[in-house]
Structures are given as C-alpha cells and as structure tokens.
Amino acid sequence: MRIGIIGGGAIGLLFASRLSGNHSVTLYTRTMEQASIINRDGLCLIENGESRLLTGIVSKAMEEGTSSEDLIIITVKQYHLSQILPVIERIQVPLLFLQNGYGHISYLKQLQSPVIYVGVVEHGALKHDQNTVEHTGLGITRVASFKGSLDQLSLLDEKINRFPFSKSGNYHSMLIDKLVVNAVINPLTAILSVENGKLISNPFYYQLFQALFEExxxxxxxxxxMGSFEHVKSVCFATAENRSSMLKDIDNGRKTEIDAILGYILSEAKRKEKSDCVTASLYKMVKGKESQGG
Known part of the structure; x- marks a missing residue:
C-alpha cells in the first residue's frame, strides 16, 4: 500500500519508520530542509538503546503537494491542521487523523474524502533531530471511523512487529477517553515539572489530580x-518515569497543545454552564509558561 504521512514530528517519524517495512511510505514535512535530510541520510529509529537506519522512505515538503496514495495519515499537532487544510480538503483517498483533544473533529466536516478515520496513539516517541526518532514506549494505535467503513483500512488486519493497531467502534468515546488522560496528566506535570508517576505518589499532587479529574x-x-478515574491512574502507573509531551514542550520553549486539550473542555464548560475553576486556572498557568518560552 502507498501511504502518505503528513508531519515530520515525533509521531510522523515513528509511523514512517514502523510502516515502511510493509508499505511504500512518503513523508510530507513542513520544511524542504527536513525532507532533504531524510532523502539524503535516511531515517534513524532508536529502540532499546539500539539505532537502525531506514533508507527506503521518500520525503517531500508539504508545499510540493501530495502524490497518489492509498491512505494519508495526518500526524501534525491540532493547532497546525488549519495550515494543511488547503492541501487535503479536496483529497478523495482515505484519511487518518492522529491528533490529541477533540477540537479537530470540526475540521473533518469540511473535507471531501468519503472515508475519514480518527485515531489515538498510545506509543511513546521522542524526536532527537530532523531524521531521528526514538520509540520510547510500546503501545497501540486505536482507530475509529468518522465517515466510511473501517473494513477498508487494511492496517487493522496487519501484524506489524511492535506496532499494533486496533479497531474502536465509537470515535467519540475513544477520543474522550484519551482526552481525559491528557487533560489530567499533561497540564499538571507541565506546571509541577514532574514525571507522570509523581502525580500519584506525592499526596499533595494527588489531591490536585483528584480535584482536576472531578471537575x-x-x-x-x-x-x-470510576472506570475513567482508574484508567487515568493506570496510565500514570504505566508511564511513571515518563515526562509528558506538554512538559517537554514547556521545557523546550515550544507551543503546547493546551488549547486542543483544556481549551476544548473549557468551551464545553461554558456551553453547559458548568464550574471550571481548576481547569481554567491550570489553562492560564500553562499559557503563561508557554508565553515565556518555558
């Protein structure tokens, strides 16, 4: 299968490296510089301390437009989606969106593709440089249909080593489950500057954890x-030593996904006239950190 992957960040590089063994992959990057580096030097995948160089991946800058693919996977952050809409809005091939939060669902209604999927990625990935990605945590990619049948997505039937896919019946509940995990763990770890597990092991942080989840x-x-609360706790335990993506963004002076995550929840609170004191406070703290570049 010919697969196009839009986005040269950690998730885009991880998917390109993992899928290239079974498929013809073209990686579309924001800059010509990154595309040139990957075409010249290949893509380096690090796992368990060992590096593997992959040379069969073609890379192009997004400004060149997409080619003839059987599936296009969009891995850019939610706040970058508006920039690529002109490129993908008239595409007729199946599209798979892998964004955090829930706000990107409104974008999907503008697209002409008859088959649109959404997914959540539970793998850990760290981008070291323009063509190097580390697979820091094994997980699963859950996929649900927004429009069209999941039966058309052959990735769900493949056995890709250490990179499984699974089918979810309802995109709304799938995205909300991931949203709750991100909304509780990411902002708290970003502000407190701690690994995920500290939110449970430190009794004072755990009180914040509980209060934010309740709201x-x-x-x-x-x-x-109760099931959702236990799920968020289980993620904290399973990723106890990890630093969340939002904490990494703050540490590196990058824009965070706070608007895609807590921003959506705040809009829902306003729409439903619900109390949002804890959520709003954390949102402002992260935005403040973000505006200072860390």
Missing amino acids: ISAILELPNK
Whole structure:
C-alpha cells in the first residue's frame, strides 16, 4: 500500500519508520530542509538503546503537494491542521487523523474524502533531530471511523512487529477517553515539572489530580466516572518515569497543545454552564509558561 504521512514530528517519524517495512511510505514535512535530510541520510529509529537506519522512505515538503496514495495519515499537532487544510480538503483517498483533544473533529466536516478515520496513539516517541526518532514506549494505535467503513483500512488486519493497531467502534468515546488522560496528566506535570508517576505518589499532587479529574468528569459528563478515574491512574502507573509531551514542550520553549486539550473542555464548560475553576486556572498557568518560552 502507498501511504502518505503528513508531519515530520515525533509521531510522523515513528509511523514512517514502523510502516515502511510493509508499505511504500512518503513523508510530507513542513520544511524542504527536513525532507532533504531524510532523502539524503535516511531515517534513524532508536529502540532499546539500539539505532537502525531506514533508507527506503521518500520525503517531500508539504508545499510540493501530495502524490497518489492509498491512505494519508495526518500526524501534525491540532493547532497546525488549519495550515494543511488547503492541501487535503479536496483529497478523495482515505484519511487518518492522529491528533490529541477533540477540537479537530470540526475540521473533518469540511473535507471531501468519503472515508475519514480518527485515531489515538498510545506509543511513546521522542524526536532527537530532523531524521531521528526514538520509540520510547510500546503501545497501540486505536482507530475509529468518522465517515466510511473501517473494513477498508487494511492496517487493522496487519501484524506489524511492535506496532499494533486496533479497531474502536465509537470515535467519540475513544477520543474522550484519551482526552481525559491528557487533560489530567499533561497540564499538571507541565506546571509541577514532574514525571507522570509523581502525580500519584506525592499526596499533595494527588489531591490536585483528584480535584482536576472531578471537575473534568462533571464537565464532560463521563458515563463511567470510576472506570475513567482508574484508567487515568493506570496510565500514570504505566508511564511513571515518563515526562509528558506538554512538559517537554514547556521545557523546550515550544507551543503546547493546551488549547486542543483544556481549551476544548473549557468551551464545553461554558456551553453547559458548568464550574471550571481548576481547569481554567491550570489553562492560564500553562499559557503563561508557554508565553515565556518555558
């Protein structure tokens, strides 16, 4: 299968490296410089301390436009989606969106493709440089249909080593489950500057963890509040030594995904006239850190 991957960040590089063994992959990057480096030097995948150089991946700058693909995977951050809409809005091939949050769903309604999927990525990935990515944590990619049938997505039936895909029946519940995890863990770790596990092991941080979850669960009207709470805790335990992506963004002076994550929850609180004191406070703290470049 010919697969196009839009986005040269950690997730884009990870997907390009993992899928290139089974498919013809073209990676579309924001800059010509990154595309040139990958075409010249290949893509380096680091796993368990070992590096592997992959040379079969073609890379192009987004300004060149997409080619003839059977599937296009969009891995850019949610706040970059508006910039690539002119490139993908008339595309007729299946599209798979891998963004955090829920706000990107509104973008999908503008697209002409008859088949649109959304997914959540539970792998850990760290971009070291323009053509090097480290697979820092094994997980799964869950995929649901926004429009069209999941039966057309052959990736769900493949057995890609250490890179599984699974089918989800309802995109809304799938995205909300991931949103709750991101909304509780990411802002708190970014502000407190701690690894994920500290949110549970430190009793004072755990009180903040509980208060934020309580407020978010009320805003989103979670149908299984206790199950959701235990799920967020389990993610903290499973990734106890990890530094969240939002904390890494703050540390490196990058724009965060706070608008895609807490921004959506705040808009829901306003729409439903729900209390949002804790969420709003954390949102302002992260935005303040972000505006100072860390």
